[in-house]
Amino acid sequence: MTHSKDDAENEISGVEIVLEHVSKIYPGQREPAVEDVSLTIPAGEVVVFVGPSGSGKTTTMRMINRLIEPTSGRITIGGRDALSIDANKLRQSIGYAIQQGGLFPHMTVAQNIAVVPKLLKWDKKRIADRVDELLDMVGLDADEFGGRYPRQLSGGQQQRVGVARALAADPPVLLMDEPFGAVDPITRGVLQDQLMQLQAELRKTIVFVTHDFSEAVKLGDKIAVLGARSKVLQYDSPEAILANPANETVEGFVGSGASLQQLNLLRVRDVDIEQRPTAHEGDSAADFAARIGSDWGIILDSRDRPIRWTDGRHLVGASSIRGVGIPLGETVATSSTLQDALEAILAERNASAVVTGARGRYVGVVTIETLIDSIRALREEHEGSPAIVDPHADDPAADLTADASPEGTS
Template sequence: MEIVLEHVSKTYPGQREAAVEDVSLTIPAGEFVVFVGPSGSGKTTTMRMINRLIEPSSGRITIGGQDALSIDANKLRQSIGYAIQQGGLFPHMTVAQNIAVVPKLLKWDKKRIADRVEELLDMVGLDSAEFSHRYPRQLSGGQQQRVGVARALAADPPVLLMDEPFGAVDPITRGLLQDELMQLQAELRKTIVFVTHDFSEAVKLGDKIAVLGEKSKVLQYDSPEAILANPANETVEGFVGSGASLQQLNLLRVRDVEIEQRPTAHEGDSVAQFAAEIGDGWGIILDARDRPVRWTDARHLVGATSIKGIGLPLGETVSTASTLQDALEAILAERNASAVVTGSRGRYVGVVTIETLIESIRALREHHLGNPAIVDPHADDAVGSAAEGTS
């Protein structure tokens, strides 16, 4: 559903100054729009007015062409997914009960709810049998955030609001959660409004970015590419920062470059056949759901009677939705100068290599040759030097 804000303002009782003043913008249906701005700029207030957690003082907000104020507030919120920092889970409810909150309010039958909970846990990478009956205190921060996203998606809402949902997790987990969200969006095509203060996160996730200033004034509203190439003013330039050339790596996804294949096997497969396929190279061992779990080479298979337990754990993997920046970081941490790529539900897709990445960066540089502000002529040389250091 398209969301339109027309001259929206919010002034809190007892305050002379508006927290949000005269904001107008259109969020296209099925697109991922990121509000980015400094603390206190009103970006969260602006987002919360969409589902009327905060009522606007003036102006008009339409969702799918319907005035939000004409919809019962509770029904409106039940039709809009909402995910916040640390998941916002109810501590006295199990994971399954947390996810089922809105479907129960909508009076879904028990079987439909149970099926939906299982489907969503699988979708966000958690095993239903293992996690359904746990309580939030028994989960890691990343697991809590996954459950929070599952709960927001429970009733399959057309709109999803996300208020700095990954701000409280460590950088590695944050990157993985971002990738999973992008993978979900590729499948579901929700209209997503996402609030962050991290411009790199905005570039990675957003189809469009709204850079907001004081009182949520829209300083620039455009694609990440356009904002990186042509910041509207000095304030936006400050958000872009000096690392604009590296930000270009966040504009291409792993799915946009060549993905190579390596031999694969499951634990019950023939050792001899797997060894023959690997030859002088290396291969990947998959679990029963075709998710990569370990890598191995011919040395690991010598004398082995079973693939079970053979090889070494995989390091950091990337998904098809990951950016080339993510892929670079994963590759530089691996001894094979490549990173394993996963797709929907974490299933194996292939590998991306440092050679492919260097060629992609070189092509990206040539494409943007007319924009010296965002091109680093030595970017691919730096990547190549880093790769040599890992070999």
């Protein structure tokens, strides 16, 4: 996940993690679960541990916060030896998010998020303010969701609360153990995008475990490809691993679709984002219609989040913008990949997709023409081969652009 210029404006809040010759041997086992792992996880970056089931990637990650104690070796966090820190205090200073959120079922959403701040003896107002801030940060309304119980949430909502809870005490390090593995593919993509938006804002040190190489390419600043006993087969940027797998094992794990993974290396924020007229629900319908003219525009809520699109026909005779227009289809984030954006546009058969930034606020729109040009250039740069989107008449993207109209926007 290459940081943009905008990301650089946010200070790094994470700290460096160093593993030096770390091993784990369980009692009664002849072979170590993890053997002699050494790597440095840079401050403020996302490092993804990826490998097959049983490779020891989760064990390696859990040794960082001492949920599993290493048999030998040394782990330092921000320059401090993890073994020199009280285990409970160490875990309170490291966020931990797991599959399906791991929420306490007898606690409300607000109570779940407040667990660590309460242990740290924060005062009630500080805790309440932090809960509201975090729910807003992960895209959930505090008044609507704070009093609900986990059983009253969807899988994606539970996962968002799990991330909020992990961030509650503002830890410098966040460990994430296949956190999005139990949700449907569409929700998973949304959660991935949201994590990238949060990371652009917060700049934590994140260690993320997955068995999905596509997810690793999308999220990671660096990827550690792990083999048996967590042997580090290759540790590099996604670009470097895709272009030059270290050996046949890594090449096989990357898979035959490696060239398509290149689409995950370029973000929506890296291409041209166009603007459309915008208005809030309380604004004048007549003024908005005058600004739209023959074009189309976006209606925003009170927090500048896009909710509907409209054109002049919808505004004829309207006394208010409230309730006018058509709900948006799938949106993309500035941190979404070009593959995400292309899939969103083609799935909805729309000529463009609305782009959101931090906290879901409106940024602009990205068009199919922009994506096609960018993808062609990317493929030519990396492979010197024809673009993935064929410009001929049987290309669905070409059909889409030919039929582009305000109704075909999302």
